[in-house]
Amino acid sequence: MPVKALKATTVAINGVKSFILPCQKIKIDYCNWGGSSLGIKQYIQSKKFQKFAQDNQNIQINLHHRPGHHPVITGYYANGRTKPICVKNLDLETIDKKMDIVRSSSGEILGKYKHAVQSVNESARGIWSPLHVDPSQRHKI
Amino acid sequence: MNSIRLLGVRSFNGSTTQIIPRRTLVNTGSRVRGMLRDPADYLVSSSGRRYPENATGMAPIISNLKNYLSQNSVEGIDDKVLLQVLTHKSFAHGKKPFNEKLSVFGVHLLKEISAIHLIESEASEGASVEGLNVDVLGGTLSKRLLHKSVLAQFTRLNIPGIEKDIFWRNRNLMITDPAVNGENVVLFDTILATVGAVNLIKGKGVASDFIGKAILSGENSLVELAKATISKPQENKSE
Amino acid sequence: MISKIIEKKLVSLQLVRGLSSSTARSARNNAFNTVITEEVATKSPQLVTLHNRLRLPGSFKLSTLGRCLTCIQKDNKYPNNVGLSIFGKNLLSYHATELLLMKYPRLPLNVLNNAINGIIGDETLYSIGKEWGIQTDSSTAVEKFLNEEPEEITIGRLRFDNQNKSIESNLTVIDKKNTLTQEVAMASAVKSIVGAYYASSKSLQDTKKFIYNYILTTRHLKIQDMFEFEQPTRELAALCKRQGLEQPVTRLLSESGRASKRPVFLVAVFSGNEKLGESFGASLREAKIRASVNALMNWYLYSSLDVKLPSDADYSRETLKEVDHGIVIV
Numbered sequence: 001m002p003v004k005a006l007k008a009t010t011v012a013i014n015g016v017k018s019f020i021l022p023c024q025k026i027k028i029d030y031c032n033w034g035g036s037s038l039g040i041k042q043y044i045q046s047k048k049f050q051k052f053a054q055d056n057q058n059i060q061i062n063l064h065h066r067p068g069h070h071p072v073i074t075g076y077y078a079n080g081r082t083k084p085i086c087v088k089n090l091d092l093e094t095i096d097k098k099m100d101i102v103r104s105s106s107g108e109i110l111g112k113y114k115h116a117v118q119s120v121n122e123s124a125r126g127i128w129s130p131l132h133v134d135p136s137q138r139h140k141i
Numbered sequence: 142m143n144s145i146r147l148l149g150v151r152s153f154n155g156s157t158t159q160i161i162p163r164r165t166l167v168n169t170g171s172r173v174r175g176m177l178r179d180p181a182d183y184l185v186s187s188s189g190r191r192y193p194e195n196a197t198g199m200a201p202i203i204s205n206l207k208n209y210l211s212q213n214s215v216e217g218i219d220d221k222v223l224l225q226v227l228t229h230k231s232f233a234h235g236k237k238p239f240n241e242k243l244s245v246f247g248v249h250l251l252k253e254i255s256a257i258h259l260i261e262s263e264a265s266e267g268a269s270v271e272g273l274n275v276d277v278l279g280g281t282l283s284k285r286l287l288h289k290s291v292l293a294q295f296t297r298l299n300i301p302g303i304e305k306d307i308f309w310r311n312r313n314l315m316i317t318d319p320a321v322n323g324e325n326v327v328l329f330d331t332i333l334a335t336v337g338a339v340n341l342i343k344g345k346g347v348a349s350d351f352i353g354k355a356i357l358s359g360e361n362s363l364v365e366l367a368k369a370t371i372s373k374p375q376e377n378k379s380e
Numbered sequence: 381m382i383s384k385i386i387e388k389k390l391v392s393l394q395l396v397r398g399l400s401s402s403t404a405r406s407a408r409n410n411a412f413n414t415v416i417t418e419e420v421a422t423k424s425p426q427l428v429t430l431h432n433r434l435r436l437p438g439s440f441k442l443s444t445l446g447r448c449l450t451c452i453q454k455d456n457k458y459p460n461n462v463g464l465s466i467f468g469k470n471l472l473s474y475h476a477t478e479l480l481l482m483k484y485p486r487l488p489l490n491v492l493n494n495a496i497n498g499i500i501g502d503e504t505l506y507s508i509g510k511e512w513g514i515q516t517d518s519s520t521a522v523e524k525f526l527n528e529e530p531e532e533i534t535i536g537r538l539r540f541d542n543q544n545k546s547i548e549s550n551l552t553v554i555d556k557k558n559t560l561t562q563e564v565a566m567a568s569a570v571k572s573i574v575g576a577y578y579a580s581s582k583s584l585q586d587t588k589k590f591i592y593n594y595i596l597t598t599r600h601l602k603i604q605d606m607f608e609f610e611q612p613t614r615e616l617a618a619l620c621k622r623q624g625l626e627q628p629v630t631r632l633l634s635e636s637g638r639a640s641k642r643p644v645f646l647v648a649v650f651s652g653n654e655k656l657g658e659s660f661g662a663s664l665r666e667a668k669i670r671a672s673v674n675a676l677m678n679w680y681l682y683s684s685l686d687v688k689l690p691s692d693a694d695y696s697r698e699t700l701k702e703v704d705h706g707i708v709i710v
Contacts, residue, residue: 002707003488003491003676004490004609005606005608008494008495008606009602012598012599013598013600018598020433024429062425131636131660132646219700221702222702234709235706238705241489242481246481249470252474260467268415268447268459270464270580271582275579277463343696346695
């Protein structure tokens with residue numbers, strides 16, 4: 001039998017040639033009665049929010065009236081995860097920064113990377129091999 | 142019945158290591174277990190043509206296909222490549238370059254170009270998208286267009302005598318029906334490999350023009366033949 | 381009060397249902413009652429954001445994008461995407477084949493087909509669609525009616541008859557008649573967007589650019605993991621004979637710990653003075669087989685440094701005298 005083919009395995013690489021923002025949707029919960037929503041209500045009516053929506057036309061923004069609850073900004077991401085940030089009692093400036101965090105996040109769980117570079121490509125130099133060392137220098141067992 | 146001959150001594154030039162020359166004995170006639178067959182025995186096509194060993198032998202075999210291509214203003218494809226287009230994988234146990242992948246390349250291009258042709262020119266009941274009747278695709282006509290028997294018939298009508306030029310192995314010489322003995326499949330592969338070779342060597346622009354001019358338009362075009370099979374379904378059933 | 385409203389709505393829903401079923405034609409015919417208008421489509425947040433996310437040109441209408449998300453359904457309200465997705469698949473498969481064949485001219489056909497499936501198969505297109513942010517419509521017709529879901533929200537989602545219907549928790553009904561899985565539906569939407577891109581731009585070059593930027597280069601394919609050889613040494617010998625090379629000979633390059641429990645042998649396979657492949661193994665036999673596999677991989681995965689594609693504007697290879705022979709048959 002000649003060569004057989006196995007099933008292909010592919011790895012997603014976002015950012016090569018094109019980049020699609022992982023943040024797809026932002027939901028803003030607010031309450032018309034509670035004092036903790038004061039900042040978010042100001043933000044929604046501000047020019048900053050208008051500018052944010054104008055600059056990020058690839059993000060769907062939903063305003064959700066949720067009476068009796070603290071205000072929450074929730075990001076929905078391409079990997080299926082969400083990122084809820086509570087913005088109770090926060091002022092306009094801080095909320096704007098929080099919106100930026102939600103927009104820029106990848107949606108992955110926050111963690112520490114062991115290596116400075118992560119790549120799907122194989123190392124160009126290969127792995128060091130003791131068997132390829134000059135025989136005179138080679139370690140003898 | 143059997144005859145045994147010395148094929149020749151294989152020695153290799155340009156090698157510094159000493160190689161013992163090989164003496165190869167080959168057998169003609171009925172098979173002998175463990176013995177090599179004489180290449181002269183199997184390098185013959187179903188139509189009785191011998192596989193050419195040099196450029197002079199190649200010329201009469203590829204002339205038919207070459208004429209067809211030059212009629213449709215495609216020139217400059219090497220003779221070796223044309224011979225490969227005319228060689229099916231079944232020939233000589235794959236020992237000579239065969240057209241399998243050229244044919245796959247051709248089928249994908251033909252699918253693309255014919256789909257564009259159909260949605261631009263054929264009418265459909267569904268709603269069009271920007272003036273293109275996309276709902277023609279997936280219908281009977283588009284399926285018939287790339288049917289093996291239709292493409293084989295197209296090849297026979299447009300390149301008369303091509304079936305004699307093709308190198309392939311008929312699995313049973315007793316069967317004469319081209320749909321059963323494999324001739325349709327071989328012709329299907331050959332015409333697609335022609336498209337693939339034009340695409341590979343001349344580029345997609347020339348290949349698209351070739352498909353538009355030679356395959357999708359004219360009296361015996363693929364579209365006309367496909368439409369004819371739809372109107373006569375009983376004829377298609379026998380194939 | 382509420383129950384009364386629901387009752388009233390249900391009655392009118394039945395009326396609507398009765399009407400549609402009386403006029404229902406075969407879904408394959410792509411019969412439809414109404415088309416998605418541009419006016420409604422511009423109000424749909426999902427369509428507008430998807431359009432921006434993919435940086436689609438202005439000529440790509442939002443109503444066309446809405447049609448791309450309409451899969452084949454039993455009660456078709458809008459024209460579906462069947463034709464568009466077939467067209468998109470034709471465009472995609474040509475470019476995937478072209479890229480792989482030009483990059484790896486000696487790739488065996490079965491590996492080529494699997495690789496194409498890996499790049500533009502339904503499974504891959506499903507995850508691409510999810511990355512593009514295509515939302516699936518999971519609510520039933522009754523739920524939509526009771527929620528008074530506006531049309532612009534409905535058309536922004538991927539609509540299809542799901543094969544797996546979960547009617548209760550832990551209970552799923554699988555109905556395979558005229559239904560799609562979520563995977564196939566999403567893939568058809570992605571393919572349709574490619575088809576519609578050509579329809580709106582009428583330019584194969586622009587469509588090619590879109591396909592490369594958003595589909596073909598967004599996946600890393602490990603093509604070297606896709607080979608399996610049954611008799612590599614025999615196949616290599618057949619290859620050498622076919623190509624007129626000297627018969628392959630395996631030679632030991634170096635070794636370590638032959639008498640130990642964990643020996644390592646480094647073996648290379650030569651044809652005359654040319655080294656074809658090299659590998660290691662825990663036994664001489666294993667190392668020999670691995671070296672042959674390495675040699676065959678070197679042959680099949682040959683890749684030219686500058687890859688030119690027939691669909692490029694200034695392509696011509698008239699000097700090409702030989703095309704790849706084909707796979708080695710043993």
